Amino acid sequence: MKSAKDYLEHANAEVVRITTEEAIAKHAAGDATFVDVRDSGDIAKSGTIAGAHRVPRGFIEFAADPDMQFHNPIFQKDAELCLVCGAGGQAALAGKTLKDMGYKNVINVGGIGDWKAAGGPTEA
Template sequence: MAVSLQEMMAEANAAVARISVAKAQDLVAQGALLLDVRDAPELEAQGRATGSHHISRGMLEFRADPNSPFHDPALRPDRTVVLHCASGGRAALAGKLLKDMGFGEVYNLGGFAEWKEAGAAVEEPVDRGMTP
């Protein structure tokens, strides 16, 4: 039977706790990975959370699996992961995926805008100058 986006989101939100920026900062200070799952053009246009690690949502499975030739060693099942995207939807789905892959502590910070609005440190987009 087909599953709708609404059902997938409900399942992801039930599996992955949504946390505040303050809680995310505490976890990162304790060694958690702050993982931005937005696409590269979004980071270029909007900037990124200072100290965040970037893996686009589309590559997450490949980067998370230690048996993949594309594995990212920053992603470890024993390391707490705090995800964010633009609004929290992709982060929730990504968090559920990581939990399904055996990651223990996974949290959804929500969106990058929440991070910025809370006054958390950001790296602004690079001024591309005259480059098209």
């Protein structure tokens, strides 16, 4: 039987995590798609990365599957997808799901608190 820790370890082993500074540089370059995987209530409390798309972790499979009626066109197999959450755990788990679905360039940028502390651009 797997524990939450087991799932996180597997996700962290497969999904590259970059520093907040590296993530801010990627954001500034404008060549990556940023996705906040927290639910709307958490985003409302803290805000999110400027321009980030909002796709809750519990909906990621539906939004990322091009054969689903709920497919979100931001999910392209060759896109660089940078995921953020509260502390990095949900981003890792969502990233592992995306990798399992055939997305190759998935990055965990960690938590919104670190982003804000480092001066990354945000929006309400």
